[in-house]
Amino acid sequence: MISMRSKYALKALGYMSRTSEKESFLIADIAQTEGIPKKFLEAILLTLKNNGILSSRKGPGGGYSLAKAPAQVTIGAVVRAFEGDLAPVQCLSESASASCPECADEDTCGIKLVMADAGNAFASVLDSVTLADMLQRSEFERQRRQQVVDFTI
Amino acid sequence: MISMRSKYALKALGYMSRTSEKESFLIADIAQTEGIPKKFLEAILLTLKNNGILSSRKGPGGGYSLAKAPAQVTIGAVVRAFEGDLAPVQCLSESASASCPECADEDTCGIKLVMADAGNAFASVLDSVTLADMLQRSEFERQRRQQVVDFTI
DNA sequence: TGAGAAGTCTACAATAAATATAGACAAAGC
């Protein structure tokens, strides 16, 4: 289960990608449009900036903007900014205190081997989809459903 | 990230599957062998029983035993007993209050569509591996490493 | 038939983490 942080980040980035006529976005604007607590979003956008996904300018006329094209930002990169590596068990995490203390032999632990496969499968999907793909997919789905409605009415 | 509950459950089941000469296991025995807090394990085994993975008998000579052969129990079934459905976002969860309140149009939400793919990829792996597979995999890895050691010495 | 062995249940304590908020601060533009 990914955190609200990641979800809010994806919502904010989706909004920014979708609204290409604007080139700069105020925190307050994004927060209100996407229904995200403003102060919370503030920290989220900062994290995205520190991960090279957003850039910012202070002062009047300032705000946040995408540092890369939506087709250059994978969902995996966004989620990883908040969830760390996407390891399903701690002993698979590169960062911090990785090993599980109670594991007799970590190298041959079956749980670890299986979870590595599952985690890789999960991460592969997120790494293969960009913000642009996500929007396109959503739009495609919208039109598909629209057509179904048209036919049934 | 899966919870300790799931990990402890897999460790306990791994031990029970591996130790086929015993047919009944005491909570205290499993707890000590696998280094799991006894009282915590107690609740975990009960959950596994309620999910049809274990059976139990009270009284002297009693204890827990596997309700199915290790090859009949998938890792997915075990993990699901503790993590519910393996949905990476709440709005994909069948159980409980599923929908995300702030989502404008859940049907066409790109985040949901992408996460559904990722979650399915994750679950597919766990559903395709049984306890027996997990043990075999671990044993295979142990022998592989053993050989490497033999060659290098 | 009753003593002891084992699982079952309820309640709760102790952390830890996620979520969210407040308010001071810094930089940029006019």
Add this chain to the structure above:
DNA sequence: GCTTTGTCTATATTTATTGTAGACTTCTCA
């Protein structure tokens, strides 16, 4: 130098996880 806007630090709130305590039930076997 005033306003706008992002940045930072600290902290509150809530929720979930992890773990513990103790009473209770069921079973077996002497």
